[in-house]
Amino acid sequence: MKRTVKISVIATAVAACGLGFMASAHADATKTLKFHSGLAQSRPEAEHIEHFAELVKEKSSGTLKVDVYHAGSLGLKEADMLRILQAGMIDMALMYGEYYKRDAPALASVYAQGAITESSQHLEVLPTLHSIYQKAYANWGIKTVGGVVAPIFDVGLHCKEPINTLEGLQGKKVRVWSGHLVDTFKKLNVSAQVIPQNDMYLALQTGVVDCAYYLSTVAKTVSLQEVTEYEAYLHPWAASPWMFGISNKIWETLDKQQQDALIAAGNEVWNQTQSLSVDEQRETTAREERVAMGIKVLPAFSADDVQTFVQAADQAWQEMAEKSGEEGLNYYQTVSLLTK
Structure with a gap:
């Protein structure tokens, strides 16, 4: 009986060692x-x-x-x-x-x-x-x-005053996120400057800028409703x-x-x-949430204003591509043809 128990214990130990070896080998693999x-x-x-x-x-x-x-x-x-x-x-x-x-x-x-x-x-x-x-x-x-x-979030202008036209942006300072956008707004005779997202709130609060060009759908995540009261949709985010x-x-x-x-x-x-x-319901729900926070959502920029903006953006895009060389110009020509 004792011998049987001893053999059983040894067999169990050997099996355990085998399992341990397999686990180690699996970890190594x-x-x-x-x-x-x-x-x-x-x-x-x-x-x-x-x-x-x-x-x-x-x-x-x-x-x-x-x-x-x-x-x-x-x-x-x-x-x-x-x-x-x-x-x-x-x-x-x-x-x-x-x-x-x-x-x-x-x-x-x-x-x-x-x-x-x-x-x-x-x-x-x-x-x-x-x-x-x-x-x-x-x-x-x-x-x-x-x-x-x-x-593909909505992009809008988030301002301290009720602005939903390109004419209304004249004389205002706008926060943007890229050099391409600086050039685009310059062609529209609007002053724009690149300000990092982390500095945007303070820039609006202190009057460094009057408006922020920003992804409206996620504006609440950076508390734009605390430093801007009005919002107007411009175009979808590329x-x-x-x-x-x-x-x-x-x-x-x-x-x-x-x-x-x-x-x-x-x-x-x-x-x-x-x-x-692409989810229109997501955008609608997010817009309703911002209204509930106290944001006044104005009528969107007019079709004429959007077209004027798009023309300026396309010109700035082409100029940026040309500066980057033949490869960049090829990229611009390939992609822009698909969107016109």
Whole structure:
């Protein structure tokens, strides 16, 4: 009896060691990729990136893991991202073409505000945008595996006074987010300056600017209702998509199942976010929320004013593209033809 018990104990111990060895081997077989994102974890896009990581683990049968580092927590600069990925200094990153004006100036000319006047136009442009970014990043030794299609939010003028015409903006100072927009408003004889989002509230509060050109749908997240009382819709946001980029140096170390998992996961997130990008009900609900907060939503800018703005924006877009060289001009010509 004692001998039987002893043999049983030994067998159990051996089995346990075997399971421990298998678990250790499985852990060793799991490859982890570091993923840089400059977006705050509170942004909607961050949820989609986390979902991408979950899908990669699932589709690779646990052999590949993606660790997402939000809000630039790895200490990497967006302007350096092409060089960083090319060198394999980081495994993956959330890519946004307009950040790389120093190393790839043409990428800033791919898409611009005023390019679309109806949200549905964005869906027609997306395949071309995807192709352009995929090829451009490939030139830097970066493989793209899907990405996040940003929601097409309403863009409006948020002012301290009731302004919903281009004429009403004359003599006012407007906050914008890019040099292209500065040039656009200059052509309309309106003074505009680039002010970072984090400084926008104070600039409005202290009178540095009178109005903010901003994404109306998410205006409440930066408390614009506290420093502006009026809002008027101008056009839909021409939002460049976020791409998931992986260094070719890392890509080549992965087996086929892991590579396929990244592609399948990235495409799934792309398709999901594309289906969510244009949503009139979302925009209506957000507008009603702002009214409830006390914002006075004025009638939208007139069709004539919108057309005048679009013409100025297109001219500024073309000039920006020409300055960036032949490649940038080709991007402008390709995309702008789809939106006219």
